[in-house]
Amino acid sequence: MSTPDVDAILASFREALSQARTPAELEEVRRIHTGKKSEIKAALKGLRHVDPAERPAVAASINATQRLMEEEIVASLDAARAREVEDQIAAEWQDLSLPGTAAHRGARHPVTLVERQCLEVLRRLGFTLVDGPEVEHPYYNFDALNIPEHHPARDMQDTFWLPNSLLLRSHTTTVQARVLERETELPIRIASAGRVYRNEAVDATHLAMFHQLEGLWIDRGLTFAHLKGVLAFIAQELYGAERRVRFKPKFYPYTEPSIGVDLACVHCDGAGCEACHGAGWVTILGAGMVHPKVFEEFGFDPSEVSGIAFGLGTTRMAAQWAGVTKVNTLYEPDLRVVRRLHRGA
C-alpha cells in the first residue's frame, strides 16, 4: 500500500480555501476537505493498509495536516465573519442626522406645571388638595370671609353675578370657607387650586378667568412666626433657597395680620432695576393669620385655635416662569405657543 499524498491533499484544500469568501463557503470547504467523505479522512481510514513500520509516521503526518487544515479554516472563518460584518455595516449605513421618529410627547400647561409644583411643596407640609364649586353663593365668596356687603374689598374683586344671587367665585378662598364649615378636627391643612373669575375689561394683562392656589392651616398654637416660616419655606422651595424674601403689611379682609411676601428681583437682587420697575422686589404671595371673625363665623374659638392662610397667583407665576409678558397668551389654545413653551422655538 502506498503512503497517502498529504501534501497534495493540503494543496487541494488550500486552493479551495483561497476561493471561499463567505462563512458559508468556508463551511462547505470544511465539509469537503475535513468531513467524513474527505480525502484526509480517507487517508486516515487507509492507514491500516500502510506498512506497520511506517504507519506511526504517516499517521502523525495525516493528523498534523488535518489539524493544520482545521486551524486554517477557523482563521479564515474568523476573517470572513469579520469581513461579513464589515460589509454589513457598510451596507447598512443610516443618516442619523435625520430627525428622530419616536412620537413627540405632548406637555402639560405651564399653569398646571406651576400648580403641581406648588402642591408638591405643600404636600411636604402635609397639605392635601380640596376642590370646590366655581358657581358660588356670595356667603362663601364674601360674607363668611369678613367681606360684608358694601365693603370696599368687594371692589377689589369685580364679580360675575348669576341668577339666584349666585356668582362665579372670585377667589379660591371660597374653598377654605367651605372646609371650615364642615371640618372640626384639627389640624386642618388643605390647599385649593383652580379657576377664578373677575368681571373685568379683558386685555393682554387682564383676564376674566385665571388661576389661583391657596392654602389653609388651622391648629392650636400657630403663631405669626409660623406664618412667616411657612411662607418663607414655600417661597424658597419654589424659587430657590438663595433668593431673599421679605415680608410687608397688606390688607385682606379674611386675615389679620395680613402679610405680603416679596422675592428679591432675579435681575437686581433687590437693588432696583428696570425689570422690577425700580422696586427691587416682586410680590409673589398674599397671606395672613385667619381673621378671628372668620373663625367665629364657623364656630371656632379664636382664643383656642389659630390659622395660616395664603394664596398664590399661579397664572402670574406661570407667566413669570415661562417668560410670557402677555398673560392672555396662556389661555389661548394656540399650539404654537404651547409647543414653544415646551420645546422651544
Next chain:
Amino acid sequence: MKLEIDVLRRYIQLPSSTSEIRHLLDDVGVEVKRIEAGPTGETLTVELLANRGDHYCYEGVAREVSGRTGDGVTRPPVARLETGATPWPVNIETELCPRYTATLLVRGEQRDLSREELRPLLAAGLASVHPVVDSTNLANLELGQPTHAFDADTLDGAITVRLSRAGEKAWPLFTEEPIEIPAGIMVIADNSKILAIAGVIGCEESKTTESTTRVLLESAGFDPVAVRKASRQLGIHTDSSARFERGSDFARVLEGAGRVVHLMERAGWHREGLTGDHGGWTDPVRVVGLDVVDAAGFLEYPLTEEEVRDRLSRYGFEVSGCWPDWPEEWPVDGVERDRHTVLVRVPPSRLWDVDKNADLVEELAKSIGYNDTPTRLPNVDRGAIPSHRERVREAAEEVLLGNGFYEVITNGFHGRDLRDKLGITEGHPLFAYVETENALERAYSLLKNNALAQAVEAVAANLRRRQDEIRAYEWTRTFHPDAEAANGLCTERHVLWAVAAGHEADPDWTGRQRVADAHFFAGLIREIATALSVPLTLRTSELDGTFEGLLHPGRRADVWLGEQRVGAIGEVHPTVRQAFKLGKVRPVYLELDEMALQATPKAVAYEEPSVHHDIVRNLAFTLPRGVYASQVLAVVADHAPGWFEGATVVDRFDHEEDGVAVSTLTFELRFAPGESGRTADEVNATCEHLVDVVVRRLGDAGVRLRA
C-alpha cells in the same frame, strides 16, 4: 396716591436716600409703586391699604411711619374754630350723617396760595383752580378730611342733610346736565335744590367760582356704606368718596375745616361768626383688651407693657396699665381681668378697622417690623400624598401626553353666537345655558355647557395659524342648568376633553403616520382604561343625545364604565365642521366625565402563562356598512368555549361586492392551549362552530364568512 417726598418730610423724619424711603414705606405697608420727578420735586406713587381711610393723606402716611420709627408727626397749622351759634341753619334728617359743621367765610382781598403751599396739590396731579377750591383739596390731601365749599349766595334757605326722593334731580359737578338720582341717596340740599351728593361730589348750581364772595364751608362725617352705595349707584368716584367709604375720623371734622380756614385766611378770606357743629356725635369710646403675654407669644417677640404702650401710642392708641390699673371710666365689657391685660382705647380714626385683639397685634407687628419678628416653620408630623383624584388625573394625562397631546386652558364662557354656530336649537339637551347677569363683554354672557365648542374653536384657530397637526386636551368644567341642584341653579360637570386633527403623531420623513380618526381615540380610551385600571368600553347603540348633531352619527361611540355612560368619542359632525370653516379637516373629539373616572381601580388578575403557545386562528368575515365588528365579537364571545381567551381585529379590507361597499375583517381568535395541549381537531371544530353561529346570527344583516 401721589406724595411728594419733601412735603412728606414736613410731617415726619425720613431717611436721606430715596431707596431707604422706599424701603421704609414698603415696610410699613405703604407700598411704593413708582418714584418719579414731579412738578415740584421727587414724587412717590403709593398703594395704600384698602381698609385704611386714614392713610389717604400725608398725615396718615406719616402716622404709619411714626409707628415704625417712633419719630413724632408734625401737623400743618390749622385755624382754631370756635363752635357755637351756627352761621347758617342746618337740619340733619338722617342718622347717616353723625356730624356736620358749617363755617361761613367772606372774601376780602383775595390772593393765590403760594406755590409752596400748593405743592401737595401739584404733586397729586391736581390743577390749581382758585384759592377756595385749592384750600379744600389741600386739606383733604394733608389731613384726610374731605370738605366742601358752597357759594353761600346761591343757597336757598337752610342746609338739610337728607335722603333723596323718588324722581329727584341733581346736577353733579363735571356733568353736562342735571341727572335723576335714585331715591335713598344721602344728599345735601337747600329749600329748592340738591347742593351735593353727600361725601361724593358737589353740584354745579352751588359751586364756588372766581367771583364767589361768600362761602359756606362744610366739613362733616358721613356713614361709609351710604357714601359707597351712592358712589357706586351714580358711578361717580372722587377723592372724597374714596376717603369717606373707608371711614373718616368724625373727631377731626373741625380740624379739617380749620385747615381749610387757615389756608383761605392766608388767601384773603375771613370768618363770619362761629362754626355750627351739628349732629351731636360723640366718641363711642371703644376699648379693646390686650394680653401682653399672649401678644408676645403670638409674635414670638419679647414685649413688655411699656413697650406695648409706646408702640401703640405712636398710632394714636391710648393704653392703660395691666389690670387692675384700668381707668374706671372706660367700658370693659367682655375683657378678661388678667394681670397681663392692658386696655387699649381706639382713636376715632381707627374705629373702622380696630375692634379686636388681633387688630392690635397687627399694629404691634407693623411697629416692630414684619421682617424683625422671628420666623419659624411649625413642626410637621408627616407629609401628604396625592389624592386618588390627583393620581387618576396624572395617569390619564400620561396617556395623552405620550400620544403627543398638549394641555390647553380655555375660559369658562360661551358667547351667545356659539350656540347658533353649533346648530343647537330648542329641545336639544345643550340648548339651555346659565347666563351671567353683568358680563362686561359679550363673549362672557353664558357659562359653557359643553366643551366641544371650544375644542372645535381651538382646531379652527390653529388651522388659521397654519397648524394642521392638532392634539390638545383640557380638564375643565361645564355648567348645566338644574333647578334641582344644591345651589338651585346648575350643576358643574368635571370633564376631560381631547381633540385631534391631522395625524396620530407629527408626520416625519418616513411618511408612515396614520390620520387621526375616531379609531385613534378608541385606542386612547383603551389605554386610559388600562392606565386607570377601570373597565371602559365603547358602545355604538343607545347613543347620548347630548352629542346629537355635534358628532358624526356614523363615526361615534359612547364610553361606558360598567353600566354608566361616562363619555363619548367621535368625529365632529360635518355641519359643525362647516360652521367652523374647517374645510376638509375632520377633527375627532373625546370627552370623559372626570368624576366617573374616580371609580375604584380593578386589579388585573394575573395568570401564569402556559408552557404551551397560545393557539391562534384567523377568521375573516365580510360585513356590510352599518354592521359593527363588535357585533361579530360579541357573538363569538357568547358562544366560545371556556378556553377561548379573546379575539381582535387584525386586518380590514374595504371593497365592493355587487356594487355595495363592504368590509372584510380578519378576526384573530386566541385559545388557551390547556395543560396537556389541545388538539388541532378540537380547535378547528370550535372555529367551525363559531363561524356557524356568527353566520346564523348575523347572516340576515349581511355578514358572511369570507371564502
